[in-house]
Amino acid sequence: MGDGGTTYSGVNPNAVWLNSRGIWLSYVIAVTILHLILLSIPFLNVAQAWTLTNVVHNIGNYIFLHMLKGTPWETNWDQGKSRLLTHWEQIDFGEQFTTTRKFLFLAPVILFILASFYTKYDPLHFVFNLSTMLLVLIPKLPQLHGVRIFGINKY
Amino acid sequence: MVLGGENTLSGSAPTANGHVKESNGFIQHSNGHVPHYKDDKIKKMSQESFEPVPLLVACLTYLGYGMLVLFGYFRDFLRKSGVETTHSTIERKKMKDFVPLYQSFESFYTRNLYTRIRDCWNRPICSVPSAEFDVSERVSDDGNWHLRLTGKSRRCVNLGSYNYLGFAENTGPCADAAAKALQQYGAGVCSTRQELGNYRIHEELEQTTARFLGVEDAVTFGMGFATNSMNIPALMGGKGCLILSDELNHASLVLGARLCSTVIKVFKHNDIEDVERKLREAIINGQPRTHRAWRKILIIVEGIYSMEGSIIKLPDLIRLKKKYGAYLYLDEAHSIGALGETGRGVTEYWGVDPRDVDIMMGTFTKSFGAAGGYIAGSKRLINHLRAYSHSTTYACSMAAPVAQQVISSMKIIMGEDGTNRGQLRIKQLAANSKYFRQRLVEMGFIVYGNDDSPIVPVLLYMPAKIAAFSRELYQQNVGVVVVGFPATPLVESRARFCLSAAHTREMLDKVLDAISDVGDRLQLKYSLNPPTKAASAEECYKQVDSLAHEA
Numbered sequence: 257m258g259d260g261g262t263t264y265s266g267v268n269p270n271a272v273w274l275n276s277r278g279i280w281l282s283y284v285i286a287v288t289i290l291h292l293i294l295l296s297i298p299f300l301n302v303a304q305a306w307t308l309t310n311v312v313h314n315i316g317n318y319i320f321l322h323m324l325k326g327t328p329w330e331t332n333w334d335q336g337k338s339r340l341l342t343h344w345e346q347i348d349f350g351e352q353f354t355t356t357r358k359f360l361f362l363a364p365v366i367l368f369i370l371a372s373f374y375t376k377y378d379p380l381h382f383v384f385n386l387s388t389m390l391l392v393l394i395p396k397l398p399q400l401h402g403v404r405i406f407g408i409n410k411y
Numbered sequence: 412m413v414l415g416g417e418n419t420l421s422g423s424a425p426t427a428n429g430h431v432k433e434s435n436g437f438i439q440h441s442n443g444h445v446p447h448y449k450d451d452k453i454k455k456m457s458q459e460s461f462e463p464v465p466l467l468v469a470c471l472t473y474l475g476y477g478m479l480v481l482f483g484y485f486r487d488f489l490r491k492s493g494v495e496t497t498h499s500t501i502e503r504k505k506m507k508d509f510v511p512l513y514q515s516f517e518s519f520y521t522r523n524l525y526t527r528i529r530d531c532w533n534r535p536i537c538s539v540p541s542a543e544f545d546v547s548e549r550v551s552d553d554g555n556w557h558l559r560l561t562g563k564s565r566r567c568v569n570l571g572s573y574n575y576l577g578f579a580e581n582t583g584p585c586a587d588a589a590a591k592a593l594q595q596y597g598a599g600v601c602s603t604r605q606e607l608g609n610y611r612i613h614e615e616l617e618q619t620t621a622r623f624l625g626v627e628d629a630v631t632f633g634m635g636f637a638t639n640s641m642n643i644p645a646l647m648g649g650k651g652c653l654i655l656s657d658e659l660n661h662a663s664l665v666l667g668a669r670l671c672s673t674v675i676k677v678f679k680h681n682d683i684e685d686v687e688r689k690l691r692e693a694i695i696n697g698q699p700r701t702h703r704a705w706r707k708i709l710i711i712v713e714g715i716y717s718m719e720g721s722i723i724k725l726p727d728l729i730r731l732k733k734k735y736g737a738y739l740y741l742d743e744a745h746s747i748g749a750l751g752e753t754g755r756g757v758t759e760y761w762g763v764d765p766r767d768v769d770i771m772m773g774t775f776t777k778s779f780g781a782a783g784g785y786i787a788g789s790k791r792l793i794n795h796l797r798a799y800s801h802s803t804t805y806a807c808s809m810a811a812p813v814a815q816q817v818i819s820s821m822k823i824i825m826g827e828d829g830t831n832r833g834q835l836r837i838k839q840l841a842a843n844s845k846y847f848r849q850r851l852v853e854m855g856f857i858v859y860g861n862d863d864s865p866i867v868p869v870l871l872y873m874p875a876k877i878a879a880f881s882r883e884l885y886q887q888n889v890g891v892v893v894v895g896f897p898a899t900p901l902v903e904s905r906a907r908f909c910l911s912a913a914h915t916r917e918m919l920d921k922v923l924d925a926i927s928d929v930g931d932r933l934q935l936k937y938s939l940n941p942p943t944k945a946a947s948a949e950e951c952y953k954q955v956d957s958l959a960h961e962a
Contacts, residue, residue, distance in 0.1 A: 276469070278470050282473040324516065326516055326517060328520045329897055330518070331517070333665075
């Protein structure tokens with residue numbers, strides 16, 4: 257941890273830490289814990305709990321992967337290039353269709369399918385589930401790599 | 412982090428963490444690479460182990476970091492809304508319409524993770540860093556934002572200094588010779604090597620270094636980091652060159668490589684098949700747009716990697732470099748003096764001719780108790796560096812007492828002072844490393860690296876345990892160095908022990924008891940390997956005792 261900000265050989269850790277061992281399992285466990293917490297709230301029924309899990313997961317996914325830019329540590333080796341990139345764009349140094357990206361793309365889809373099933377395909381729940389899923393899947397498309405619509409979140 | 416490559420010899424592809432399921436039992440939890448040694452005089456590969464993180468531990472580590480991040484956001488919110496006082500630097504009120512100097516997100520990690528356990532690093536030391544040293548105590552009233560000295564100090568066993576042969580002393584023949592050199596030459600040099608800073612003692616140092624390493628000539632510099640960063644540009648000038656660099660190379664090598672206008676390709680740590688693949692691709696495809704042949708290709712590796720304790724597979728690299736016509740740059744910062752029968756470094760360890768390595772670099776900071784670095788090789792290479800290196804042209808040369816310290820310690824190691832104290836130190840270090848590592852493995856810790864390396868990294872994994880380990884051992888009067896993310900991969904935080912010839916067996920036993928006690932209380936004994944019976948202390952120290960009786 258040295259001076260609290262340097263890494264070895266100048267590699268952006270944000271690009272590689274999602275490839276570490278046990279991340280997928282931890283991700284699933286975290287979503288399960290979130291779901292169990294929501295299920296324990298007494299005034300929510302099962303359908304609402306599932307929709308809320310899906311929505312909260314997607315909003316968290318959006319904020320951490322597509323809204324926050326840069327890194328939580330100093331990057332003195334790349335002259336600030338990663339400061340303008342969201343975490344999703346930094347993964348695997350911008351290489352598309354890697355295993356991590358595929359996993360992060362599939363997670364909202366699987367949650368959507370589960371939520372649709374458990375809400376018995378109710379139209380109102382469907383609107384919420386679909387809209388948040390699209391919110392979180394569209395930025396992950398390779399065509400939108402580095403794209404900032406209307407200049408939002410550019411700097 | 413060791414990533415698995417293709418294991419073509421045993422026919423089974425390793426899983427992502429490098430563990431090979433069906434092997435012939437020869438490799439235990441290594442990166443799956445089975446070497447092909449055709450030459451008889453090349454030593455058989457020592458056991459290197461990088462046991463992968465147990466899955467439960469990994470999940471708990473991520474959970475730990477997740478909690479820290481959530482609390483970090485919460486505390487930031489409290490600071491922003493004024494409930495909690497902000498101790499870090501903030502922009503002045505009248506500059507609020509200017510573009511901010513710092514992004515507060517970039518210091519998130521420092522503010523919310525590093526500062527909370529900041530007292531484990533930068534501890535002031537108030538004695539010479541030999542086998543035992545005095546560490547000043549510090550206290551903080553505001554959660555480590557401000558640390559103040561209490562005036563007291565603790566006498567701790569030193570397991571963090573790079574003092575491999577125990578030359579960090581302020582008494583003895585080396586210190587006396589350095590004091591005499593100080594009287595004769597003064598403290599400073601006040602000039603660069605090419606102007607008026609070339610003393611006779613520098614020439615004697617370079618000749619001694621060349622004799623020590625078994626090469627034609629050597630050139631020395633005042634700073635070890637600058638030796639790499641200033642000389643790689645002098646060697647790789649001009650376009651059309653390629654550098655192949657190990658992924659875990661030190662920052663000085665990375666900086667030196669970046670200061671040249673070359674293409675840099677990074678290969679997986681210690682993975683000879685990856686080097687070969689990248690060499691072949693580079694030679695076949697040529698330079699990136701024009702596809703012309705490369706002017707030269709340089710492979711940059713280290714002898715011992717200080718974060719992993721792994722030793723480079725030198726015979727394979729030399730075979731590769733001869734086959735494809737590349738050059739080899741070997742940074743022996745940690746291995747010179749620490750490996751080999753007579754301390755000549757990683758070339759002697761593998762039984763390889765030092766003239767096969769084109770550029771041998773090393774530092775005097777670790778095993779010789781001094782400061783500075785050297786580059787050694789053929790006379791043509793060294794003459795070129797003497798003329799073209801940025802360091803000889805612009806940087807002041809090594810101070811005379813420091814140079815004298817290196818000369819005296821080198822002569823002791825070579826046995827030229829007429830005693831066998833050098834040999835005794837080398838054997839003591841080898842025995843200490845072997846004993847310490849085997850005892851730790853026997854206790855059940857996950858230890859990385861090669862069995863012969865004097866660097867012993869013990870994996871801690873979880874962020875809170877980094878701090879707890881360091882503080883608990885400090886309370887028990889053991890000083891250790893701990894490292895975490897982002898200096899290491901996210902999951903693999905570790906404590907790095909550096910053994911020294913100055914440590915005695917009794918000291919190490921006391922330290923091992925303390926480590927075992929802390930390991931039990933913090934539940935650090937993660938290893939899933941079956942418990943091995945380590946060699947007893949008597950076996951490890953047999954050679955040392957016989958040498959000590961001779962002296």
